[in-house]
Amino acid sequence: MEPYTQLIHACINRDRYSQNMLYKLFAPKMFSVCLRYSKNREEAEEIVQEGFVQVFRSLHNFKFAGSFEGWIRKIMVYAAIQYYRSKSKMHPVINIDSLNTEETGSENIIAQLGKKELLKMVQQLPTAYRMVFNLYVFEGMKHREIASLLNISEGTSKSNFFDAKKILQRVVTNSLKIAKPNY
Amino acid sequence: MDKNLQDIEDLFKEALENGEEQLPPRVWNNIEHVLDKDSLVNIKKKYNSLKKLAALLLFLLISFSIYELSKNHDTGSKKEGDVTAKDEMLKSANDKMTVEKRHNNLKKQFDPGRGPNTINKNTGSKNYFSVLANQEKVMSKNSSDVKTTRIFHNNYEDKINLKKFGTVKDEPMLNAKDDRQIDIQLQYSGYLNLPNEKISKIRLDSIKLRSPLALIKLVSSADTKKAQEKNKKLKDRKTSPFSATIFFSPDLASYHLEDDKDDNQPDDASTFHKKETHDLSSTSGALIDYKLNKRWSLQSGITFSNTNITLHPKTIYAQVDNTGNIKYRINASSGYGFVLPSFSINPNVGDSLYVFTSTHDLQYIGIPLAIKYNTIKGNFNFNAFAGTSLNFLIKSTIETLVEKGTDNEVEVLNKLRGLKRIYFSALAGIGMEYGLNRKFALVFSPTIRFALNSINKNAPVKSYPNSFGLSAGIKMGL
Numbered sequence: 001m002e003p004y005t006q007l008i009h010a011c012i013n014r015d016r017y018s019q020n021m022l023y024k025l026f027a028p029k030m031f032s033v034c035l036r037y038s039k040n041r042e043e044a045e046e047i048v049q050e051g052f053v054q055v056f057r058s059l060h061n062f063k064f065a066g067s068f069e070g071w072i073r074k075i076m077v078y079a080a081i082q083y084y085r086s087k088s089k090m091h092p093v094i095n096i097d098s099l100n101t102e103e104t105g106s107e108n109i110i111a112q113l114g115k116k117e118l119l120k121m122v123q124q125l126p127t128a129y130r131m132v133f134n135l136y137v138f139e140g141m142k143h144r145e146i147a148s149l150l151n152i153s154e155g156t157s158k159s160n161f162f163d164a165k166k167i168l169q170r171v172v173t174n175s176l177k178i179a180k181p182n183y
Numbered sequence: 184m185d186k187n188l189q190d191i192e193d194l195f196k197e198a199l200e201n202g203e204e205q206l207p208p209r210v211w212n213n214i215e216h217v218l219d220k221d222s223l224v225n226i227k228k229k230y231n232s233l234k235k236l237a238a239l240l241l242f243l244l245i246s247f248s249i250y251e252l253s254k255n256h257d258t259g260s261k262k263e264g265d266v267t268a269k270d271e272m273l274k275s276a277n278d279k280m281t282v283e284k285r286h287n288n289l290k291k292q293f294d295p296g297r298g299p300n301t302i303n304k305n306t307g308s309k310n311y312f313s314v315l316a317n318q319e320k321v322m323s324k325n326s327s328d329v330k331t332t333r334i335f336h337n338n339y340e341d342k343i344n345l346k347k348f349g350t351v352k353d354e355p356m357l358n359a360k361d362d363r364q365i366d367i368q369l370q371y372s373g374y375l376n377l378p379n380e381k382i383s384k385i386r387l388d389s390i391k392l393r394s395p396l397a398l399i400k401l402v403s404s405a406d407t408k409k410a411q412e413k414n415k416k417l418k419d420r421k422t423s424p425f426s427a428t429i430f431f432s433p434d435l436a437s438y439h440l441e442d443d444k445d446d447n448q449p450d451d452a453s454t455f456h457k458k459e460t461h462d463l464s465s466t467s468g469a470l471i472d473y474k475l476n477k478r479w480s481l482q483s484g485i486t487f488s489n490t491n492i493t494l495h496p497k498t499i500y501a502q503v504d505n506t507g508n509i510k511y512r513i514n515a516s517s518g519y520g521f522v523l524p525s526f527s528i529n530p531n532v533g534d535s536l537y538v539f540t541s542t543h544d545l546q547y548i549g550i551p552l553a554i555k556y557n558t559i560k561g562n563f564n565f566n567a568f569a570g571t572s573l574n575f576l577i578k579s580t581i582e583t584l585v586e587k588g589t590d591n592e593v594e595v596l597n598k599l600r601g602l603k604r605i606y607f608s609a610l611a612g613i614g615m616e617y618g619l620n621r622k623f624a625l626v627f628s629p630t631i632r633f634a635l636n637s638i639n640k641n642a643p644v645k646s647y648p649n650s651f652g653l654s655a656g657i658k659m660g661l
């Protein structure tokens with residue numbers, strides 16, 4: 001039984017108080033998701049806003065079959081994809097080879113960097129790379145699914161993911177050396 | 184490259200998977216704004232659906248009216264002629280012999296070899312006696328304009344229409360020989376235009392002619408010109424069962440208030456009675472009457488009502504609203520709303536403001552259904568009616584003036600909370616109609632309306648509005 005059943009039904013009936021309750025319950029988590037898909041906080045706010053509007057509009061379609069949080073998250077991801085699809089084409093404009101590549105021997109790399117810094121690194125990825133990286137790593141989607149969702153080929157999805165990884169590796173390396181990425 | 188960097192996606196996943204970030208309040212405000220717009224769109228969609236339904240009903244109504252009119256046009260009017268015809272027929276019948284005697288005479292005339300008891304009327308015996316029997320029915324019944332006289336004849340078959348004195352359709356078919364019966368439709372009003380002696384001739388003499396064609400010729404020989412004139416007059420008198428009324432009614436509105444025990448607001452029914460005054464309200468609309476019979480009719484249509492209430496000056500207090508924000512709450516008998524003047528951005532719960540006289544406006548679209556009893560006296564139609572109405576909220580506003588030192592600020596609440604979208608009301612009244620001519624009539628009708636259920640919920644009080652209106656309008660026959 002979905003723990004939010006009553007709340008969901010109240011939201012379906014357009015009870016504003018319940019809608020606000022639902023928003024307060026899930027907005028922080030969803031904002032965190034949207035931050036990874038966006039370039040900055042402002043864009044993430046717009047995505048969250050659009051995502052929650054979609055949630056309230058399509059709440060009557062929720063079948064109470066799976067996780068409600070997962071359902072909302074999926075809507076947020078689609079909202080993010082739609083947001084960038086409407087803004088511009090998601091083609092990367094970066095030359096991977098031009099990036100500085102230096103290796104590091106640190107064993108606890110992530111621990112040395114804050115979460116905010118890591119988030120910023122993801123946000124700085126080109127949109128197409130960021131989308132593929134997020135969908136593959138955080139949503140656990142296959143390249144075939146990502147290709148279908150983003151309307152690209154499976155090869156492009158794999159290539160984008162590989163490039164995104166490469167960029168992040170180099171940025172992390174540079175960050176550890178307290179150096180700015182030069183893209 | 185370090186192993187950690189090779190599996191860098193796992194490191195990012197671990198670090199960013201379950202994060203939470205706080206959003207600024209403006210995001211929810213924007214969402215709420217969009218949801219408000221959605222609600223408006225939904226309401227508009229609902230009204231569009233209602234409009235479509237109303238249009239469909241109107242279309243059906245018009246179609247039915249046209250059908251009724253065309254039906255009446257075909258068959259002619261009978262209303263005023265009926266009594267005369269009946270009387271004349273009965274008089275004619277009583278002048279010479281009873282129906283039974285005539286039957287016996289005819290039986291002897293057409294079938295002298297058979298006794299009266301040998302004729303079986305129920306089985307539709309094939310002789311001219313059937314003609315007389317049916318015609319007697321025509322003369323003694325007034326149920327419709329056209330009566331079919333069935334002649335059982337061995338030689339002819341067709342349906343002959345004697346409308347307008349002898350207009351014979353498919354006359355060539357008349358000569359086609361067949362062993363089946365023949366139906367003749369006699370226009371009832373047509374008899375009225377014939378002299379009495381011709382009526383008797385039709386009834387008696389025509390039967391002696393052993394041919395339906397002879398009967399047709401006999402009727403055709405009547406004075407058609409004179410008859411057509413009279414017929415036209417009779418047709419002009421026919422009326423459709425539908426009529427439309429457009430009206431306007433200034434209303435004296437009031438309400439019955441009950442304390443809502445579930446609401447924790449300090450304002451109660453007695454407070455609102457003291458602090459609110461009803462202004463002149465109004466109801467207008469268009470109504471359609473459908474006449475069921477001479478006395479009874481059904482009435483429906485669409486009404487628009489506007490109720491104005493003045494809220495006297497008072498102090499309002501800051502409270503937490505439904506979204507968790509602190510704003511100043513204005514209570515009215517029908518609902519409540521929150522205002523946040525620009526000069527008071529971050530009030531605390533319990534902070535107060537003084538508001539001057541406010542105006543409260545409620546608008547509803549109503550769909551009434553009433554039954555009406557009519558009594559006609561000359562040009563006057565006196566009636567009494569009672570029914571119910573389904574009322575849809577279309578607007579609820581409060582406009583108020585908030586005190587801000589010497590510079591006051593106007594606040595407008597466009598949507599009151601706590602109001603139901605629909606409520607039922609009952610209506611009753613008496614009316615008087617004065618017929619200007621056959622088409623138009625002036626209508627005057629004092630009407631009372633009162634709510635059957637409260638117009639609000641989760642509000643400080645439960646409000647049951649009622650009103651007394653003097654509606655005046657014009658009625659048009661369709």
